[in-house]
Amino acid sequence: MSVEEHKRLKRLTASSINGYEALSVYLKYIEENVISSLEKWTHMENDYVMEALEREYTMLNLGLRALRINIPGFAFHKALKARKVLVAIFQSIVDKRRNERKEKLLPGQKAKDMMDSLIDAEDENERKLGDDEIIDIMLMYLNAGHESSGHITMWATYFLQGHPKIFRKAKEEQEEILRRRPPTQKGLKLEEVRKMEYLSKVIDETMRLITIAVIVFREAKSDVNINGYLIPKGWKALVWFRSIHLDPEIYPNPKEFNPDRWNEVHKAGEFLPFGVGTRLCPGNDLAKLEISVFLHHFLLNYEMEQLNPKSPVRFLPHTRPMDNCLARIKKSSVV
Numbered sequence: 001m002s003v004e005e006h007k008r009l010k011r012l013t014a015s016s017i018n019g020y021e022a023l024s025v026y027l028k029y030i031e032e033n034v035i036s037s038l039e040k041w042t043h044m045e046n047d048y049v050m051e052a053l054e055r056e057y058t059m060l061n062l063g064l065r066a067l068r069i070n071i072p073g074f075a076f077h078k079a080l081k082a083r084k085v086l087v088a089i090f091q092s093i094v095d096k097r098r099n100e101r102k103e104k105l106l107p108g109q110k111a112k113d114m115m116d117s118l119i120d121a122e123d124e125n126e127r128k129l130g131d132d133e134i135i136d137i138m139l140m141y142l143n144a145g146h147e148s149s150g151h152i153t154m155w156a157t158y159f160l161q162g163h164p165k166i167f168r169k170a171k172e173e174q175e176e177i178l179r180r181r182p183p184t185q186k187g188l189k190l191e192e193v194r195k196m197e198y199l200s201k202v203i204d205e206t207m208r209l210i211t212i213a214v215i216v217f218r219e220a221k222s223d224v225n226i227n228g229y230l231i232p233k234g235w236k237a238l239v240w241f242r243s244i245h246l247d248p249e250i251y252p253n254p255k256e257f258n259p260d261r262w263n264e265v266h267k268a269g270e271f272l273p274f275g276v277g278t279r280l281c282p283g284n285d286l287a288k289l290e291i292s293v294f295l296h297h298f299l300l301n302y303e304m305e306q307l308n309p310k311s312p313v314r315f316l317p318h319t320r321p322m323d324n325c326l327a328r329i330k331k332s333s334v335v
């Protein structure tokens, strides 16, 4: 994809998941999903549709990092098959949306979410995106967005549960939000999420310690000199974020989970969980919103009991407990 095409698609898609209006639209869906999922988990109920989708994403993801061997049994082959299943699911969603819009959307009415923006988008020659292009973009967004936020949510829950003092402090902040809420208000407001200062530090600390996006790749467009090292034009460079996030000179005692280290402001370049530059993650605000909403409800009403608390952790391709953090979610015993 050309640089120009990347810029155009990013502009088009990023606006539908950024800013007050867009995030307010998503907040309602996120909260409904969080509440119903937490409730289901306490009864050990599963959402089979979501689980089936999750299986396909996982296959796709594993194949992205595998050798391109398209023979049955190999990860790449399984990923291609998973992609076909996902494309079929997404095609039915795009069809449904196009039909709904025919019936409901009045001429000139503003687009609502990313799919609407993609359906409406036109280039300078008035060419619209085809279904295959829309599906490609949706798949890319879901792939980029679901595992990263899911892992950080899981780790934040894990750290909170393992640090009772931090848990209590974070819970008090959430209780304060409820106390200040007008009795008639139903559900979270974006203003409330923005007041979750301590929770935001918990999330930043989780993202620092876990650094879910381990690396990004770049190419030097010209000779670059960094601290006396020359990266010649055309060389591929690999940015290893963990070396920044676990640098003891920037973060003393870097392996300690300590949200209070965020009481100090850090310099530019010292915290890059969402990358940097033109490729900066467009889902950064949405991701923090999703994680905050989950932790709000978790802290207020639930506890997590790991089934294998001593499970070893593996660090590649992502930091995760070897048992995938098998746990029981229970209603909290102390109210």
Ligand code: HEM
Binding pocket: 010, 017, 140, 141, 142, 144, 145, 146, 148, 149, 152, 207, 212, 213, 216, 217, 272, 273, 274, 275, 276, 277, 278, 279, 280, 281, 282, 283, 284, 286, 287
């Ligand atoms: C905690 C959650 C997340 C983390 C840590 C994360 C991190 C990152 C990082 C490091 C990059 C690469 C930036 C670079 O190359 O410099 C990236 C790219 C991207 N992320 Fe995220 N992300 C998260 C959630 C999301 C969400 C929720 C979405 C969308 C719904 C999303 C969509 C994307 C997309 C589309 C790109 C590619 C951007 C481009 O190439 O211009 N991410 N993300």
